[in-house]
Amino acid sequence: xxxxxxxxxxxxxxxxxxxxxxxxxxxxxxxxxxxxxxxxxxxxxxxxxxxxxxxxxxxxxxxxxxxxxxxxxxxxxxxxxxxxxxxxxxxxxxxxxxxxxxxxxxxxxxxxxxxxxxxxxxxxxxxxxxxxxxxxxxxxxxxxxxxxxxxxxxxxxxxxxxxxxxxxxxxxxxxxxxxxxxxxxxxxxxxxxxxxxxxxxxxxxxxxxxxxxxxxxxxxxxxxxxxxxxxxxxxxxxxxxxxxxxxxxxxxxxxxxxxxxxxxxxxxxxxxxxxxxxxxxxxxxxxxxxxxxxxxxxxxxxxxxxxxxxxxxxxxxxxxxxxxxxxxxxxxxxxxxxxxxxxxxxxxxxxxxxxxxxxxxxxxxxx
Numbered sequence: 001x002x003x004x005x006x007x008x009x010x011x012x013x014x015x016x017x018x019x020x021x022x023x024x025x026x027x028x029x030x031x032x033x034x035x036x037x038x039x040x041x042x043x044x045x046x047x048x049x050x051x052x053x054x055x056x057x058x059x060x061x062x063x064x065x066x067x068x069x070x071x072x073x074x075x076x077x078x079x080x081x082x083x084x085x086x087x088x089x090x091x092x093x094x095x096x097x098x099x100x101x102x103x104x105x106x107x108x109x110x111x112x113x114x115x116x117x118x119x120x121x122x123x124x125x126x127x128x129x130x131x132x133x134x135x136x137x138x139x140x141x142x143x144x145x146x147x148x149x150x151x152x153x154x155x156x157x158x159x160x161x162x163x164x165x166x167x168x169x170x171x172x173x174x175x176x177x178x179x180x181x182x183x184x185x186x187x188x189x190x191x192x193x194x195x196x197x198x199x200x201x202x203x204x205x206x207x208x209x210x211x212x213x214x215x216x217x218x219x220x221x222x223x224x225x226x227x228x229x230x231x232x233x234x235x236x237x238x239x240x241x242x243x244x245x246x247x248x249x250x251x252x253x254x255x256x257x258x259x260x261x262x263x264x265x266x267x268x269x270x271x272x273x274x275x276x277x278x279x280x281x282x283x284x285x286x287x288x289x290x291x292x293x294x295x296x297x298x299x300x301x302x303x304x305x306x307x308x309x310x311x312x313x314x315x316x317x318x319x320x321x322x323x324x325x326x327x328x329x330x331x332x333x334x335x336x337x338x339x340x341x342x343x344x345x346x347x348x349x350x351x352x353x354x355x356x357x358x359x360x361x362x363x364x365x366x367x
Contacts (some may be wrong), residue, residue, distance in 0.1 A: 005315070007348050010053065010330060011336035014218040014255055014285050015165055017053035017098060020323060024334035025056045025074065025102040025135070025167070025222075026292050030366060033339060034061065034075035034116065036084040039366045041091040042239055048097025051344030055090070055097055056167050056220070056258075056332070059104035060152040066123050067105045069114040076103055076154045086161040093162070100165035100220060103148065103154040107175030108135060108184060125179045125201070130229040131136055132362045134142055138187060144201060147175070152208035155219070158338065168205060172262045173227035176202045180245065181227070197246050199268075203252040210253030220289070221249055223258035225276065226237035227365040231262065239269055243283045256287045258332065264292035265318045277328035287329040295336030295343060296358060316347060338362045 020056035031040060044055055061067035063077035075081040092099040108124035112135070120219065122129075123143070127136035130211070139147070151168065158166040177185040179201040185192050191200050195305075209219055227233045228270075236242035250363075255271040259277040261268075270274045277290035295316070317332060317366030338344050346355050 003348055014216055019053040019153050021053045022289055022328050022332040023052045023055040023337050024332035024362050025058050026334050027058045029072040031074035032072050036074045037089055041088045043367045044088050045091040045095045046341040048092045048095035050342035055099040057101045057171055059102050062103055062105050062154045064150050066110055067118040069110045071115040074185045088292055089162040098164040100167050101158050101163055102167040102169050104169040105175040107178045129186050130173050130181050131185045138182050148204050148208045149345055151205045152212040155209035156212040159213045159217050167220040167222055169222055170202055171222045171224035199248040203248040206249055206252035206254055218255045220258055221254040222258035246284050258289040261292040264290045264302045279326055289316050289332050290331040291327040291332035294333045
């Protein structure tokens with residue numbers, strides 16, 4: 001197996017990586033009180049030592065009381081939490097890796113009464129949950145601007161404490177995505193309306209982050225068609241609509257797009273074999289990260305839908321072909337890296353028979 005395309009160095013205008021393997025962001029909930037401890041630093045250090053080119057951390061909360069749902073989800077504000085993240089950065093750098101935090105607000109995906117601030121209601125563009133039910137009043141423009149600044153402060157802190165880039169979580173039905181999605185954004189002001197108008201909040205967040213970090217710091221934007229509550233949801237039905245969605249984000253300052261799909265090998269539109277990352281790269285000219293069940297024999301743990309064990313998509317050959325064809329630039333690997341921190345090195349050295357496969361039990365391991 002010739003894995004040269006996977007382990008070729010990556011170089012863009014603002015980011016250089018030793019290879020094309022990215023660790024996908026995956027929530028673990030192992031930061032009591034929102035503070036990442038030595039075990040979190042070791043968890044990420046092991047993946048850097050195992051050969052990952054770029055680590056994108058689990059989602060981390062911007063400075064807003066309803067940003068996340070859980071008392072053990074890490075914060076990205078406050079002296080103690082940021083000091084913990086700085087130790088994570090140092091551990092990853094000592095192992096020769098690079099790392100970006102994923103900064104996050106869950107919006108209306110949060111349930112009333114959720115920790116860490118059960119007294120605070122969830123917020124979203126129209127106060128609608130992911131099923132379209134009214135839960136709260138729409139965000140005011142003043143509240144929206146406070147959120148924009150909270151994202152910008154998190155980006156500035158990421159740069160200050162030594163992270164190599166920052167990723168904005170705009171996927172899967174969370175806050176940024178709720179503004180993009182017609183079902184959850186029913187606003188009639190400048191933040192709502194047609195597809196382009198619905199990009200306004202996300203573009204303002206990107207622009208504010210760009211102003212906070214300066215012109216040379218990499219900003220990654222993660223987006224998806226699918227939502228946690230609806231795997232068939234779509235923001236864009238055609239390449240033309242996808243371009244309308246992405247161009248305002250490019251203009252605002254996105255350097256790299258992280259196009260989240262559940263299966264990397266599937267085409268996004270009937271007009272070509274390109275997946276979502278491939279279309280993103282073609283339409284924007286920006287580097288693109290693909291993702292979706294790399295290295296797995298089953299689709300989702302504890303889900304009824306399964307990929308057959310002999311499905312070639314469970315193997316790496318289709319991925320190598322897409323990288324060789326330059327369909328996208330980087331590939332994010334998720335649960336396979338929870339199962340085996342050394343997954344990249346074992347693939348590169350043709351030791352795939354030694355890879356420890358992902359199991360649901362691996363989610364309970366601290367490192």
